[in-house]
Amino acid sequence: MPVETLNEEGTVAVTIRDVARASGVHISTVSRTFSAPHLVNPETRSRVLATAEQLGYRPNRAARALITGRTHNIGLIVADIANPFFPPLIKAAETHARRRDYHVFVADTDEDPIVEAELVQALAKQVDGILLCSPRMTDDQIELLRREVPLVVINRMITGLPAVVMDVGQGARSAVRHLLDLGHRHLVYLSGPRGSWTNREIRRAAGATARAAGAELTVLGPHQPVTAAGAAAAGAVLATGATGVLAYNDLMAIGLLQALQDRHVPVPGQVSVVGIDDIAASELVRPQLTTVANPTAAAGRAAVDMLLQQGDDGSTAQINLHTDLVIRNSTGPGPFLPAGATTAEVAAYVKE
Amino acid sequence: MPVETLNEEGTVAVTIRDVARASGVHISTVSRTFSAPHLVNPETRSRVLATAEQLGYRPNRAARALITGRTHNIGLIVADIANPFFPPLIKAAETHARRRDYHVFVADTDEDPIVEAELVQALAKQVDGILLCSPRMTDDQIELLRREVPLVVINRMITGLPAVVMDVGQGARSAVRHLLDLGHRHLVYLSGPRGSWTNREIRRAAGATARAAGAELTVLGPHQPVTAAGAAAAGAVLATGATGVLAYNDLMAIGLLQALQDRHVPVPGQVSVVGIDDIAASELVRPQLTTVANPTAAAGRAAVDMLLQQGDDGSTAQINLHTDLVIRNSTGPGPFLPAGATTAEVAAYVKE
DNA sequence: TAATCTGTTGCAAACGTTTGCCGAAAACGG
DNA sequence: CCGTTTTCGGCAAACGTTTGCAACAGATTA
Incomplete structure (x- = not known):
């Protein structure tokens, strides 16, 4: 009776060698059955596969990794x-x-x-x-x-x-254009964490788009990309007098939304907010968040x-x-338009 | 000049052997330096560690796993x-x-x-x-x-x-007791997915607590543990005539909250809702969700x-x-109490 | 019919560690 | 100063695979 090594679970550890012995071939044949099936006779192959299955053989990935390097x-x-x-x-x-x-x-x-x-x-x-x-x-x-x-x-x-x-740059452009179309002329970008490439892209794209339209864009930050930071920035946002806000991500946008609500600042009545990411929660908060959907x-x-x-x-x-602007309820007409103006009316107004 | 094997990045793969050669000891000594430091002379050890550091040696975990089985x-x-x-x-x-x-x-x-x-x-x-x-x-x-x-x-x-x-059973008991204390006599449990142990525990605990207080508890489900399922259940919930709802988890509770809002059913005015988990979003939705916080x-x-x-x-x-009931704004006094009743008033009423 | 090719299998050397065993040297006890 | 213990380090055998090489049989070609 051969000595079998037991693993820590008390069951027999079945290796390529056991399969080889049980099916009467050399271990290399068993190995090839799994890693290069075309090199072994179909008949032998199925016999090996059968005994492997029966014995409950599973290749040891550590051993495989050791020799293949993968x-x-x-x-x-x-x-x-x-x-x-x-x-x-x-x-x-x-x-x-x-x-x-x-x-x-x-x-x-x-x-x-x-x-x-x-x-x-x-x-x-x-x-x-x-x-x-x-x-x-x-x-x-x-x-x-x-x-x-x-x-x-x-x-x-x-x-x-x-x-x-x-393509968060494109997303930021859509978002800013959306705010401009609604008649907002002074915007804020709530900037994300230092070291984030995404953050730089957004800031650059948003800045360029605003500038091209002759609108003003104030950058606030950097911030940690969490709701608390968005909420904490509410005061600073209001202080700028801006009416449109683009946030580095939805978490910050949602935090801002909450803080504005707590201060009884109507959204989108007085301030419009756009997020980025389209996380699940952005659909769950009220008002629902307008945001740039990322194909994560x-x-x-x-x-x-x-x-x-x-x-x-x-x-x-x-x-x-490609990213997509998802328009929900956190964005609306700018302050010098009638509060209840529809998107069509706004578009008409802007075109004039 | 010894032949060095190159790895796929084109850099030299430095092994225990290289370290051994460079520091003039046997490979077993290098091995022990890392896996059983107390067995090697402090002086040798530091010399080995130094050359290892200098060569950028990292133990190969596959090889280690192969022999130790861990x-x-x-x-x-x-x-x-x-x-x-x-x-x-x-x-x-x-x-x-x-x-x-x-x-x-x-x-x-x-x-x-x-x-x-x-x-x-x-x-x-x-x-x-x-x-x-x-x-x-x-x-x-x-x-x-x-x-x-x-x-x-x-x-x-x-x-x-x-x-x-x-301890979700205890959580469910607190939640149900909270609803009972608020004066709700007919409750619904929005049940979670089939096969979930947690779901069974909650149902059992909620049922027992309600029964002990002589209140009614209707179980609806099973449901997938997602917002959509909670929203879809809104009609069924209202049909039961219950005024207090415990949901399998926060996602379902939030879904329900949204659907009730869409139907202009005041929460907690007409229906109180309690979730379980205390996910981040439960603080972000309005009304903020009363829920059982899990120490995940x-x-x-x-x-x-x-x-x-x-x-x-x-x-x-x-x-x-241990789990904790977090009371927020999605729960309030039962329907036969004055809508604006405070918790203290409710408690007094219930005690009478 | 000899030479060549093709398909299938076995052989054995790796891969980079860990670890039981053994011997040498150092430390210790009396 | 001798015997015993302790500390340290080398040796070599594993661990479970993959894979280049060689052997062999049968098929194919010239």
Whole structure:
């Protein structure tokens, strides 16, 4: 009776060797049955598969990783799992990766660039690549890290680095144009965290669009991308005298909405607010938030594909995903129009 | 000149062997420097550490896993990452695990018990244990799977299995008592998904509490735990004539809130609504949701600890975490009381 | 019929660690 | 100063795979 090693659960650990013995072939044949089926006789193959199935054999990924150098794992690093912007992306990436037989490590940096770098380092040797989501590091740091592990960046553009971005510049332009169309002439941009590429893009696009229309745009910030920061900014927003606000993300916009409500400032009667992301909650608050919808799920899937194809060629494509302005109830006509004016009336007014 | 193997990034893969050669010791000494430092002379140790640092050596976890049988990874399986109940738990578990030098695979079952079982199987050989969050499988299935991999269950009680539960029964009792105290005599429980242990606990506790007070409790469901289901149930809720509603979770409660608002049913004027979970959005909607706060972050940390200690002894502890009723604005006096009655007045009335 | 090719399998050397065992040297006790 | 213990470090065998190479049989070609 052969000595079987028991694993910690007290069951027999069945290896390639057991399958080989039971089906009367060499272990290499068993190995090939799984990793290069076309190299083994169909008859033998089915016999091996049958005994493997019967014995409950599962390939040991550590052993496989050791020799092939591919772990079949990928890392996904986000700023804050609890920020509702990320879960749909995580979910999509995870599901997509699993379909390709990859598993996903998810890690959270708490918006801290130092933690971010450490995490990449820690994960580097254990994954085939990392998806860096809205990184807060500098471009230089990222350049350094990409030498240790294949990287795909989401929501940031760095020359020479494969990236998936949601076209937040275009989104910001639509949002600002929407506010201008409604007759607002003085706008505020509630700026997001320092180090965010997205934040720079939005500010630039919003500024350019406002300037082109001869409107004024005041930038407030930087802020942490959370509701509390949006709420805290309410006073400053009102102090500017602006009537239209674009926020870095929906959380901040919602926080602002709440604070304005608490101060009995009518929205959109006195101030119009636009968010970015279209998180689930933006439909749940009242007034419902006008916002720029980001295709986060598509971005997650695209990023996984880019990462897995990266080895094949030296291509460093950059994908730019389209964003959509979703108009809800937090935006309305500017202050010098009759409060009840419809969009059509406003459009007519503006054209005059 | 020795031949160095290059990894896919084109940099040299530095192994224990390189460190050994560079510091003039045997590889076993290098190994021990990292995995059993007390067995090596402090002087040698620091020399090895220095060269390791200088060469940029990182232990290969696959090789380590292969020989020790421990991967230093854990799996975390949740029903739906996009359900805001889970992210705080995931985040806490991940951070806590990382502090103990473990990495976390996160996977999503889409509320499907079949996917759930497959995921456990797929992850089993690649992790040291799995955290099963609010599983939808049957007890038997879970019993079967625990033989393949150490398991800790969250939000479910199965005899003999280590578990962390949030005391949702107690939460439901507080919630129902709160509604009864406000003078509501006919309540509805908006039931959650089939297969949810939590759902059974809530229903049982709510039913018992209502019965003990001689009040009526109608159970509606099962439902998917999403806002749409809560909204869709609005008609049925009103049809029962009940004035107090307890929902399986906040998402459903919020959905219901929206639908009632659309029908111009005043909340809490005509109907009071209580949720469970205390997700971030429950504070953002208007009226703000009265709900049972679950200590999800604490649960995540506790579960990680249990899983990592599990090997040490055969203990299968079950931790029961306290929940808290958070009273906000979605609950108010029952219909036969003056609409503006304060809580104190209500209490007085009920006592009479 | 000999030479070549093709398809299938076995052999054995890796991959980068950990760890039980053993010997050498140092420290200790009497 | 001798015997015993302790500390330290080397040796080599694992762990479960993959994969280049070689062997062999049968089919194909010239």
